Amino acid sequence: MGEDVTQVLHPSVTEVVLSCRELTTRQINGRLRELPEGSVVRITEARGTHNLAVGLRHRLDITIEGNAGYYTAGLSDGPDVTVEGSVGWGLAENLMRGVVRVRGNASESAAATAHGGTVIVHGDASSRAGISLKGGTLAVAGDVGHMSGFMAQAGTILVGGDAGHALGDSLYETVIYVGGKVRSLGSDSRVEDLTEADVRRVRGILDIAGRDAGFDHVDPENITRVASAKQLYNFDALKDQRY
16 A cells, blocks of 8 residues: 655645555545645546545645546535546536636536536536536636536536537526537527626636636637526426327
């Protein structure tokens, strides 16, 4: 079994280093849960390891070196996680609080069912980004794939690039902002006029994302707002039927 490595970053800050080569995923997540509030952690030798930094319920500052696998930073309430690479599907699934940042690309279903917190992807995200979003914020500097925002119920999605087909299908209260082109809208989603409140909202997200996140091309005053047409809120079994 490997041992934790610590190094002093500042007289009052010690960084804990956990190696995926030396420790199992269960051991790493267990040690993360044991660390005191506010600890600084670096996870090394990730090499696509799945389920890193999941199920955490306190504030930690975690950096993952390299690419990570599926469900990175999922089921968490508090930590800030930065991945210095790309990630597999289910990034920050069911996130409650904290900031999860990916400096590469994200696979399917990024920020799925996130109730809170902010998920920032510097590159592209694949299909179904923000699926069933329940209150969190997803910001993707590049493009997103088809069915992004599917059944998103609350929260905000910002796409700096283009959006694939069926954007916002079965959308509820989530609002989606797109800086590029929308290939097509999904069922019950529509383009609406941009308001001053929308501009402030986008600017706030960009401030959180930071200048190095790749959103330089996004103009908050020239962006597409996609929201629900609210025709699917109440199911009518007799609608459009003929006898």
